[in-house]
Amino acid sequence: MRDRVRVVVQGRGRRSWHARRAGLAGALWAAGELAVTVGVVVMLLVVHQVxxxxxxxxxxxxxxxxxxxxxxxxxxxEGEGQGEGTGAEEGPDAEASVGPSGGSGDSGSPGGAPAGNSGPRTVDPPPRASAYGILRIPRLGVAVPVAQGVDKRSVLDKGYAGHYVGTAQPGAEGNFALAGHRNTHGEPFRYINRLRAGDELIVDVRGKRYVYLVGQTLAETTERDTGVIAPVPRSAVTPGAGYSEPGAYITLTTCTPEYSSKYRLVVWGTLKR
Structure with missing residues (x-):
């Protein structure tokens, strides 16, 4: 009788151990399925974004x-002779402010455009977020619409180059300053780091063409370096980077390094006379 009791107790112990083992295996399986599901969702989000x-x-x-x-x-x-815009625009997202997100983000720009540039104002600027010109970068094979403003959702995320409100119009004295995404959302400025002195930057507006020649590149500056889009562009962070004399300039700004909005990359050019 005593032996029987001992056997029954041992049998229950084995069943309990097997049950715990099965429960642990089930939990691990469920955790694995959850990890795979989360991984797939993250991968799909990355594919969508990039x-x-x-x-x-x-x-x-x-x-x-x-x-x-x-x-x-x-x-x-209409380009030459145009004056300033309608005022400074709020500092944009991470790619759109040089005091910009890119991201697209992606898209950097300095935070707040400087007011004022030379030349009489003869025609009102186009409506905000409206594409009114084309920027062509022959070396990179880029042809991108230019729109007024550097708002992320309504301009940069459409794959446009955004014109800083308050900076010069194409062909005018002052600084025609643009922001664009380096990564995602069309990434029109992804490879502007490859531009070299003498490369052409062509702006078409209502049948008129303005050709700028790349003069200088600033590989890295802070998002608050608004001097890079001033009427006479000159970095307030990096001594000697930029210009000191009035003229007709173009500025391209974007985020750097790639897939980051930590710093801003700047390319400057001057109007070909």
């Missing part, structure tokens, strides 16, 4: 370029 947004924005931007090339120019500035 690939799909590029595809969408790039396709839409190319369509706008084709429309403008076909004569679909909106009412807006």
């Amino acid at each position: 690939w799909w947004t590029n595809r969408q924005a790039l396709s839409a931007a190319h369509e706008v370029v084709r429309e403008l090339e076909g004569g679909g120019w909106p009412a807006g500035p």
Whole structure:
């Protein structure tokens, strides 16, 4: 009788051990499935952000370029002789402020455009977020719409180059300053670090063409270095970077390093006379 009791107790112990083992295996399996599911979701988000947004924005931007090339120019500035915009715009997102997100973000720009540049104002600037010109960068094979303002959602995320409100119009004395995404959302400024002195930056506005020649590049500056988009562009952070004499300038700004909005990359050019 005593032996039987001992056998029954041992049998229950084995069943309990097997049950615990099965429960642990089930928990590990569930955790593994959850990890795989989360990984797939994250991967899809990355694919959407890095690939799909590029595809969408790039396709839409190319369509706008084709429309403008076909004569679909909106009412807006005609270039030379244009004065300043309607005032300073709020500092944009991480790629859109040099005191910018990119991100697209992606898209950097200094935080707040400087007011004022030379030249009489003869025509009102185009509406905010409206594409009114085309920036062409032959070395990079880029043709991107130019729109007024550097708002992320309504301008930069569409794959446009955003014109800092308060800076000069194309062809005018002062600084025609632009921001664009380096990564995602069409990433029109992704490779502007490859530009060299003498490369052309071409701006088409309502049938008029303005050709600028790259003069200087600032590989890295802070997002608050608003001097880079001043009427006479000159870095307030890096001594000697920029210009000291009035003229007709163009400035391209974006985020750096890639897939980061920590610093800003700047390319300057001067109008070819």
